[in-house]
Amino acid sequence: EAGVTQSPTHLIKTRGQQATLRCSPISGHTSVYWYQQALGLGLQFLLWYDEGEERNRGNFPPRFSGRQFPNYSSELNVNALELEDSALYLCASSLAGTSGASGELFFGEGSRLTVL
Amino acid sequence: GESVGLHLPTLSVQEGDNSIINCAYSNSASDYFIWYKQESGKGPQFIIDIRSNMDKRQGQRVTVLLNKTVKHLSLQIAATQPGDSAVYFCAENMSGNEKLTFGTGTRLTIIP
Numbered sequence: 116e117a118g119v120t121q122s123p124t125h126l127i128k129t130r131g132q133q134a135t136l137r138c139s140p141i142s143g144h145t146s147v148y149w150y151q152q153a154l155g156l157g158l159q160f161l162l163w164y165d166e167g168e169e170r171n172r173g174n175f176p177p178r179f180s181g182r183q184f185p186n187y188s189s190e191l192n193v194n195a196l197e198l199e200d201s202a203l204y205l206c207a208s209s210l211a212g213t214s215g216a217s218g219e220l221f222f223g224e225g226s227r228l229t230v231l
Numbered sequence: 232g233e234s235v236g237l238h239l240p241t242l243s244v245q246e247g248d249n250s251i252i253n254c255a256y257s258n259s260a261s262d263y264f265i266w267y268k269q270e271s272g273k274g275p276q277f278i279i280d281i282r283s284n285m286d287k288r289q290g291q292r293v294t295v296l297l298n299k300t301v302k303h304l305s306l307q308i309a310a311t312q313p314g315d316s317a318v319y320f321c322a323e324n325m326s327g328n329e330k331l332t333f334g335t336g337t338r339l340t341i342i343p
Binding site: 119148150156157158159160163171173205207219220221222223224225 | 265267272273274275276277280320322330331332333334335336
């Protein structure tokens with residue numbers, strides 16, 4: 116069974132540009148989570164999508180946005196890139212929003228975004 | 232605000248010895264805790280979880296202890312192996328929140 120897949124693996128952008136990252140959850144999972152992991156730091160919660168809707172949002176500015184498609188895959192968009200946006204962006208999936216209640220998050224390998 | 236912190240950023244253990252990784256959390260309302268392992272270049276992987284109605288849970292070579300009185304969580308790894316070398320994160324959640332809060336992580340190095 117395929118795990119969570121993310122693309123691209125690496126992405127290099129310059130300040131002010133926009134980045135789009137993609138995530139495909141495990142088959143059967145309807146919830147997708149996005150986390151930012153800056154170098155040497157922990158995971159910071161960004162967004163949670165379930166059944167196509169944004170359910171929760173972390174403490175990030177509005178230029179971080181995303182969406183979830185009918186097939187449950189998801190996109191994370193970062194507009195007006197800043198140097199401090201350089202990080203590993205991790206996507207995770209779970210069964211219908213059960214991460215906090217009874218289940219684990221299954222993470223992808225991440226997309227490393229570098230902003231020059 | 233919420234925070235989950237780790238006491239030690241790095242830990243080196245001789246292969247075969249036991250290791251203990253500690254974690255402090257600040258949200259007394261948190262009722263679900265997870266330990267994740269992140270190897271270099273990979274995403275975090277679930278190790279073990281525990282609910283607030285328990286104080287100990289055991290898995291294969293791993294044990295998680297929860298002390299709600301002092302808001303402390305620990306991960307014990309028995310008979311460490313080279314493959315245990317990784318960064319370990321604790322994470323906390325509160326029922327209904329659906330947002331895991333992760334700590335900074337502890338880098339565990341197993342010395343052959």
